[in-house]
Amino acid sequence: MTHLDWAMLALYFVFIIKVTQAFRHKATNASGFISGGGAMTWWMAGATAFMTQFSAWTFTGAAAKAYADGLSVMFVFWGNALGFFISALYFAKRYRRLRVDTAMDVIKLRFNKASEQTFTWLSFPITLIGAGIWLNGLGAFLSATFGISIDMTIIGISLLVTFIAISGGVWTVSATNVIQLVLLISITMIVGFTAASEVAVLPVESLSHTIMGEGIAIWQIFVLWIGAMLLSQTLNTNNALSSYRFLITSNEKEATRAATLAGVLFLFAPLLWFSPPWFVASLDINLIDSYPNLGAGADNAAYLYYIDHYMPSGLLGLVMVAMLAATVSPMTTALNRNAGIVVNNIYLSLINPKGTDRQQMLLGKWATLLTGVMACAVALFFSRLEGYSLFDIMMLFTAMIQMPLSIPSFLALLNLRTPGWSGWATILVGLVVSVIVHFGFNAEWFAALFDYSLTAREQVDLKIAATFISHVIFTGGFFMLTPWLSRAKKDTSEIRRRLDTPMSIEEQSPIDHTNGMFMGRALTVLGILVSLIAVSTDTWRDAAIFLGIGGLILLCGTGLAYKSSRLYKLSITT
8 A cells, every 4th residue: 555545545534524524414304314305316316226236345255256257246236237127117116106214114014013023123133244244345355455454444444334324314325325436436447447458358268267167067057046146136126125225216207217327337337347356367366375364265355456466556545445435335324224214113113103303313323323333243253254255155145034035025016915914924934944945955966966066166056046946936935825825904005005196296305406516516526636646657558547537537526516506506496
């Protein structure tokens, strides 16, 4: 790390803190703290939707997968693109028409209070595990860069995340997400294009195992794994627990546009993210020799190796900024989501239905703080877990723990005929399915069909695929059969009425376009500062890299400021 790298990190922290301070007073009540009062523009909601679907794990655990196994990692992120396009076509506007504040409100409206509480209490450990994986991925990256304790990096980032989320709720979260989205896309796009140009001229023989990667010989297992990835990401993107992304928009049209933005970004951005580790893999670099402090997890530094050896001085600091942005964004969103659940679905639902707005705001901030502390503790635990890669931990977590909740919450709006108890009952069935598959499924049964001994990767991939398929057949099948298992009928007249009724102008909160004007000006200044770094470089190539990154940030900033200014002037004249 050079002085210029440290300057880039310092600049990032200054901007994030400034943006946080500028938006911390936007949340004037509990609804504003939790859901922004339903007044978010589509580009703020779309930025949040995109940024919450990945983290620094993308550039550590997923980059390690790209380094070892080529293009296979792309199917996880193309699953996100598929999921968001389906959201744009069907789910986004339907969730917004429900006219609720939190995802658990959707569950309560569709099922009953028992299902609401079951989802509520089970969602907390899931959020903490996800946040722990994100923090651990970032900790591994920063530890390899700075050579300092992974524990210290996890604690430091936890403090920053908690500060942002507790300051102004969803307003500070969404505002910083926009800034960080522009930074992340600009930095990774230029780095990715540079690496892609290197990959494009490599001889074909150096790109061995490009599609399936190493450690897999049975193509049927690979196809099953691809299907599981596309299905799981589609379910996780569109289930009711993920509906918070669309509940913050002003209307259903804005929700649809937000989903479309996220889908388009996921379609091409991952190709640029993984070009650096693909290039490093083609060179047959032994990463353990370069990053001995990471030990068996040295593959997680594949992206970092490219930056260290092929990018100009000062860019490492910008990449650190991108990694921070990729983890800070989903974590701040997760903390804010948990605060909303505590206030709406525990405090108001079970403890004090007549709680004042001040009490709700105070409780929301305390819930944010507590969630931040617990997420930090989980990340510290994962940093000591051995035997699994970061990529495998994430995939197993999704298959075994998220799927039992994702199945019924995904099918909730697709089948309105199931009884109220079908929500919590399907979760129980799903958890049983996870346990049975995890402890009862033997991958060697499949290997016997081919008279072949499975590799370690094939065993993990097959178990993940088997878990997903089992959930679709048994967990999903149980949910669809519940109308025939009970005579109790759920009164769905209210939810049907809301779904069939477009939002009126009177129901929509006015959009404050001054938000875009402020963020546009901030990004414009940041783009100019980054572009000026080109003066310190020694070659035209290095200068072009900084000019490219700064230029993209500047372009986004000026465009956002101009568009927001026009809309603001239009709004005050009508």
